[in-house]
Amino acid sequence: MLKWVCAIIGFFFRGFFGALAGYLIGSLLDLVLMPKRNQRSFGGFFQNSQGVLPGDFELNLLSLASLVIKADGNVSQKELDYVRSYFVKAYGKERANATFKTFNEVIKKRQISASNICQYLKPRLRYEIRLQIIHFLFNIAQADGHITTNEINKIHQISSYFSLSQRDFESIKAMFIKSADKAYKILEVDKNASDAEIKKAYRRMVKKYHPDKLQNIDEAYQKGAKEKFNQVQEAYEQLQKERGF
Template sequence: MIKWIGAFIGFFLRGFVGAILGFFVGSALDSLFGSGTGRAQSVFSDFTRPNVSPADFELNLLSLCSIVIKADGQVSQQEMDYVRQYFVGTYGKEKANAIFRTFNDINKKREISAQRISSFLAQRTRYEVRLQLLHFLFGIAQADGNVSTPEINKIREIAGYLRVSRQDFESIMAMFIKSADNAYKILEIEKTASNEEVKKAYRNMAKKYHPDRVNTQDEAIKKGAEEKFKQVQLAYETIQKERGIN
């Protein structure tokens, strides 16, 4: 809207050239204040990055769910049920159905791109929220009882587009794929770490993944944050028992 006002004022003051300049200045203001979407943005929101609206977030989240479900070439009913139950439990049946209908309409018109969606979210969500997104995607992959290699690779690809560090990715993956060193991977330390290093790592991870840090209105992400925080606590308790740490 602002860009057209700018073009009109520019034309009135400087003719055709002024209209062009006014249009571009107005476009810049549209981007800054969100006029083109009808949603004003605070310049202080999310450390100067514009927040994604709830509706946009839900649709993009569902798009990423679809990508993970199709990653191994098989559409698992358990994984689909996991997503549906999650959306219904979080948003209610009526709203969840509306989200699914909108998603299906969009899906028919254009191809879903992991890079485009993830890059969009990376620019508009805080790092803590993106970590919980990965946690949720791994939950989907595990819903049928097995996290396949193609699913891991696809989530790893998404993590890269979301600008999530390798260590954080490995930490979240360790919560879903069992191995002898899982507890250490979750705390992002080596098995050779000293007891003091273990305690320090736990304090850092507990602070990093505390649900309060997510600071989002999205209930699905809040639940994921709480689950991940419990996994960090469990990992530390496992190492405590193994080493006899008080």
């Protein structure tokens, strides 16, 4: 990516401050010259004018993914393959390969801090995008067929750093972890909730997870939104049958 090339050139001529200036200039060039397809991909992500640049978002997302992959002490090839496939679908093969190359050459060699990443992204990303990231991380953990306690704890930590509510986290978690009260957890209600409360919760969840909220971003993210929306529908239909309303 141009920002790294410009950073190296800047460092050669002006040292650290030259590298910093080169990085910023290169980032702007990356944004201007990037394919229009990827510009549309990020158009619906940001909630203010201080949005992260596309390349930075990809690297931060990949960094969070790496933390989940390493959470249980076993780097699964299936999880790695899922992440690469997801990035290729979301950004295209060329851009995905560039992101992985930069990550391996630069980011991977440093200590990755979930707290710092989330602190940077949180004020710049809309709430529903942060929810989608948590859904993406659970999909990674599930890619090898088993979600471990350590992976759940790591995703929960990231969710907390993103300031997502506990109910939202438990709702997404229930979409991946089987339990007797799964349908209730997905709808974010207690088992003793009335039929009226369940209907109200369903309407609230439909509004929160409707795919139209993510219609301006790439197909890979829209797919995740549809998955959550379908789980909400299925949970509600299950309770309808069980309760007969």
